[in-house]
Amino acid sequence: MELRDIEIFLTLAEELHFARTAERLHVSPARISQAIKKQERTLGATLFERTSRHVSLTPAGRQFRDDLLPGYRQIQEAIAKAAAVGRGITGTLRVGFSAAWCGNLIVKAADAFNTHHPGCDIHIQELPLSDGYTLLRARELDLQLTELPVDEPDIMAGPTLFSLPRALVVPAGHPFAARPSVSLEDLADVRLITITGLPQHWLDHHLPTHTPAGNPIPRGPATIAWQEVLSLVSAGKGVFPTSALAADYYSRPDLAFVPFHDAPPCDYALLWPATGQTPKVSAFVQTVLTVARKQGGNAAWPT
Template sequence: MPERHEIETFLVLSEELHFGRTAERLHVSTARVSQTVRKLERRVGAPLFARTSRRVEPTAIGRQLAEELGPAWRAVGAAVQRATDAAHGQAGELRVAYAEPAAGQLLFGVAELFRGRLAGWEVVLREAPLLQRLDLLRAGEVDLVFAEFPLLSPELVMGPVLVSEPRMLAVPAGHRLAEAASVAPEDLLGVPFVRLPADLPESFREDRGPRSVLGGGAPGGPSSGGGPSGAAPGGGPSGSVAPRGAPAPRPSVGEASALGPVGGTLNEVLMLVGAGLGVFPVGAQTRRYHARPDVVYRPLAGAAPVEWGLLWHRDRSTAAGRAFVRAAQELLGAGEPDQP
């Protein structure tokens, strides 16, 4: 692998196209620039610059290397600078990704409280679908993600539950369940569920499938993520269903639904629901921000709530990130501040 000074010399020379100016910027001699470039060319196995007495031009290979290496090198420098600033409590930028309008409103309030405590720090909010948010977090392009739980992944940490809302079922407007006061598991025999992409964490896909309606709970679901441990909405035991006349046996997950189509985003999921291709569990706020003439939202009897919180990368916890989580907990009254 090239050494740091080789990469830096190559990129500066690619910008300046002049050995003297490159040497001035790097505070080294012109001979040192030439030696470094020749060493890098030996590593690559091809000339990176065409040199004449009057001009310096990158070769095709040199131009390609500069185009691919430049952004990555700048990203490394920016990441190191952010880490240094965070370690010394200096001004910096905290990047938080979210999706839903309700989440955006909430995060604006948290950001205001956070900025009031960390002078000079800015919060950049970035909207993105869930799968893209997780990719951005893994790539280090955002520091925190606000999302629905559970999202179990070895490299990600789920913070404390910040918001809990009733779980409802999105159904087609013309479906027999659209007129129901509430939906129980026995109502869903043979009803297809719209599915989520396979590259989302299994814990999240299960929590948005038949298992969440039947009260079985997904791995790391609400019962283990800070939600109510002994009671469900309606006052009965967790996962219980209010009786409707004579007791009915609880259907199994396999009996409860058929396989429906896959929706990559919430808008895609609701489009599929509206087209009559399946149903899908959502949080209650969806009714307000995603009202559609072809979709009706009905309460799910005995279902665990939908929970929201902040996630961060296990290897990139920072003082600024911890301060933002504490501000969110305090603003939302979500219990004692935790230390991510």
């Protein structure tokens, strides 16, 4: 039995669906069916029970799957190691993230990446709120998963991985805290805490100086740290717009996260230096995209 036939059997044993198996392996459903029939003839045993609506493993099929999997994984790991060495996917890859949900995705992607590229170490670190692209430009990071937009000729952005609704962080006793939602126009009635050290195009997008109707938005104190933002909000020094998902990660009794009903989403993507798209970076980007798709596509995954 050839390795491709083993791959077809194991994929079908996982999917239990001929069309999905064919899609994963980039072949036709007929090719899958022919391969399984050939295997069953060779083994003299039925591996799958098949009806028009249902596919399931027979006892012989389950035993065959359990016996094949360890050896198949060893073969795949050996192939991956050899390919990684050939492509230069060894050494260290340094990845930053700006929010807890981004960190969760990066950690899961790193685990998946190490399965196929065990010769490459992944170093993960949280980015300071005020750091735009300093570490990328200094080559202290190879990649970072942070908020868009990015309008820098030397920085590349991958596809959007999270597109999240926005919320306004206010003190728990603030009049806005009792509302079901707020509007961008409401920002004219509060002071907006700001961040120092970030590019102007980023600040204009996330911390605008005027509402859509042109009303000025008063400025509050500026800071460089997320925890200080929360402390300033709690102390009544201002409010701060963020992802609505932040309420699940940074909830405090002295704060309220009030959804916007008219704000654009908060988007996050992988960024890397325009001249830094090495085989390691490309491979890790693809791994992150694969893990993201498995967890729901363009969405957020709190766990």
